[in-house]
Amino acid sequence: MSLVNFTAREITCKIVYYGPGRSGKTTNLQYVFGRVPETRRGRMVSLATHGDRTLFFDFLPIELGSISGFTTRFQLYTVPGQSYYNATRKLVLQGADGVVFVADSQARRFDDNIESLQNLQENLLEQGVDVRQMPIVFQYNKQDLPRDLVLARADLDEALNFRGVESFAADALHGSGVFETLKGISELVLRKLAVGGPAA
């Protein structure tokens, strides 16, 4: 649950980028890191293997500024996508306030996306969290690749997004869709803390 400090008027939320191996989760954070001015972000902590595969997690704290008089900070995490690392995925997922599911739009990665989404549901359930209660958005990444290699957003929505939540086409390598995705999940996460929002 988001951490709210009424005395100092601060809000801290944990957002986890989830998805299959090599779908572009780390790339999303790297892009955010590169765009946000240094004064508004911390160091990006990446626990990765030599080949840049995420081993434990990436972590990037950013400071949004003041919202309704609360200094609002987001902690962005990525999980390791490789199926081998499920134990560490569960650990990173603990206490998440929102999830960005980064799918790989390539047709040949279709099954990996489905498997990873099922894994997310299982891991949340194991922590006593109903997926339907968890703020989530989808990002269909690598849309810059040739048309014949990637699936369209509508197809991916049909396969993955049964709840009909917000979804975004993206090319995280060049940055398109990264901002929109972060904005989408931010709104959902903060909505839980707002007047007229669903009870937390």
Added chain:
Amino acid sequence: MSGAEHALRRISAVRGVRGAMLVSAPDGLVVSESSMEDVDGRAIAALAASLAGRLRRAAGGAGLGRPTVIQLRGETGTLLAVPAGEELLVVAVGDRETNLGLARLELLEAARGIA
């Protein structure tokens, strides 16, 4: 039984002594202990090591060289500590009836054997 354990037993056998232990001086952790009845060995180790470190600086500052024996008398008992080399400290806790002279001798003996 190791030499250190044997030495600690001898200290504990002195009249009035409630327990003895070997403490790692830089960490304040118990290395070995003997019959610490009703005494929190962990706490004494941490505090005695901290005390010994400060007293060592005080003694150095006053030009006394290194402390050889530290004796702290409380209302109901006494704490004795003797450095054994750079890294270790032999510590004993006794009640008011403790034979302090003999206890000190045993501590010094133990420290010589260990250092």
Added chain:
Amino acid sequence: MRVLEGWVSGPLSRFLDESAARLVLLMTSSGQVVAQHGFTRSVDVMSAAALGAGIMASTGELAHLMGSPRFGALVHQGTEQGLLLSGFDTPRGRWIGLVAFGPESSVGIVQLFFQQFTDEIAAATPPEEQRGPVLAENFEHELNASLRALFGR
């Protein structure tokens, strides 16, 4: 020293006085900061908390896999500075303390007073406040402005 809730201040300042610790970070198991002393940048605190919680979670899992009970504490003794990482139960779930100390203190001293500190915290924890809405209904406008500014758009 910065604390999220006032009641943590008393026990924390006693711990700092007695242990002579340089840095202290108190966090929840998921890495949210509850209190800290000694850090200058709040974003660095968050990174330290994320890593500390990660280490605790993974060693806990490791202990579980090897069929041993949960580790009480992890100590790293460096040449200049030592670190203690230790979990403890509170009425609000498991919390984690990360303490850095120099030669003016010791592992023994830090562990001793950390134990007292966690006992005090566990005994003093008030029930979680039931909180109402925090943000205004139309917070999106401010959020969007903040995010746009952040991304230079």
